[in-house]
Amino acid sequence: MPILSLSALKDGMILSNDAVDAAGAIVLPEGTILDTASLARLREAGVTRAAVKGRTTLRRRIAKARAQSAAGKPNEKPDHADAAVEDRLMRLAAMFARHRDDPLMRELLRIAILCAREGLVRG
Amino acid sequence: MADIDKVIADFGDMPTLPHVVARLTRLIANPNTTASDINKALSRDPGLTARILRLVNSSYYGFARRITTITNAVVILGFTQVRNLALTAFIMDNFSVSAASGFDMKAFWRHSIGTAFLAGHIGRGLGVKLDEDAFVCGLLHDLGKSVMAVKAPADVRKVLDVVGSENVLFYEAERRALGYDHATLGAALMERWNLPELMVETAREHHNPEAAGEGHRLLASVVHFADILARALLMGSGGDPLIPRIAEAAFERTGLNWRTVEAIMRRSTEEYAESDLFFA
Structure with missing residues (x-):
């Protein structure tokens, strides 16, 4: 917070x-x-x-874990978090593929990607 | 196109609206009704009362203090909103289990709940009372899918096969496989239950809001857009892994800009985390 x-x-x-x-x-x-x-x-x-409500918690967590990992302190959790985010981004890419030429859908995809990267999308 | 009345007749017995919901609808229509009358009507169903209070105290409503009585809920939310919560509880109780269809009902209701939160927020910015109508219309926009899954699981399996093999949206697959879609089915059921015309029209036209009657076009546009936002946020599943295109006229009718849309999406993801409150 x-x-x-x-x-x-x-x-x-x-x-x-x-x-x-x-x-x-x-x-x-x-x-x-x-x-x-x-x-x-x-x-x-x-x-x-x-x-204000935290907006970058997941990003910070991942960055911290990467730093830990680089320092020789492996931590598996962030890899899972990373994989989950990647999975959601792939699903969004597939879902929106047929609407590449539509400006409204492009704008919606941009926001959906932001939300997915910040860990707000849990689907 | 299939005869929707025949389709419904083939489903066999359909649940009727419970006495308490029908009574609430009659009470709302009476200008002399008081909060105490609503409380009396609901007191016959303690389970329903408890669920309504649980929903009222969720973060979507965001009240600073806890609401512990139906009378308070009525005073704060209004008659219509409390009736809508009772209606929601009834429909979710009756159309939530369909093991044989291959249709993921939990994911389906999560999609509906996400759509309701998003529609409620969009409606809140558009005018007095529109948020409560938008919320319940968002929640019930796909009613036809849940009824089909419970009453005709074999039909839903056919639809899912078409979704998978032809990579089309659920409603496109319904039209190809069955000759009708969930929007027509849901609207026909709502008419039989004597639900308000705005719910019927929104359910029928949420994929094509321009076709809604002029008085309901804004609400149909709100639900159309909220449905698509819920899919973009991967809130549950409507039965296919795709997303429909936003109808440009519908988006313009809402008067939204993308900055506001982003704020609404962020807010709704927080409320969505509490969506289990809706399940019995």
Whole structure:
């Protein structure tokens, strides 16, 4: 659950706790999906930091495991995680193959790949 | 095209809507109904009451405090939403087991639940009350598949064979193998159960939302898009490993941009992790 400064908050992030102002009043509730309007509201209320749901947990886990492995501390779990992600990416590639020329489907595939790489897709 | 009434007649006895769901529907239509009346109607079915409360307390609804009574649930969610949850529980209880068809019912319902979450979020951004309609229409959009799997497993095996051998979508395989598809079947069953027209029309046209009546085209577009997003997120399975093309007019009708779509997809994956709450 990273706590980020206002400047690091981006569209699409999700608040993992209520965002509160200096007086402790709730500006945006937990679960809010940030967009341009909600970011402006945080700025206007003087909120300087907010907690958001982790987005890169799996990537970090894999990177850490690779580092461990390079240092001679093998860890099998990340290989499984890697394989699962690869499997999902292959399924997506096969699923979308017939829609290569469709711009809407290309955009959807881009997001689906992002979600799969971040471990959000569990299918 | 097959005569859908004959197809349903060949299925034999179909379950009727339980008394409590039919009674809730009548109560909702009465402007003098109170939360206490709904509570009384549901109190005759403690199992259903418990399931409704479990769903209401899931992260999809995101209430900060725990809801422990049906009266509270009605006050917070509204009459229609509570009736929809009761309807959901009934359908999932009656159409969830089909060992002989080769159709993975658990994966099927997971796909439906994922579609419901996604449709609910899309609907929430589009207007008052659309989210609750979108949620239940998303959940029941493929009702025809589950009924077919339970009532005519041999037909489903034929469809799955065509999906595998011809590499086509499930509904295309249904039309080739059986002469009808699950969308037509599901809509016909919903009509028999006197469910609201928007549910019937959305189930019938979720693969072709432009064909829906003007008053239901937006909801059909939402469910059409949510169904495809659920497939892109590999949420369960609709019976084939493919994904239909997004109907451009349907996407435009929702008014969504891709940044919002991405946020909705991310949010829905978290709720999807709790999808076991829907199973009895």
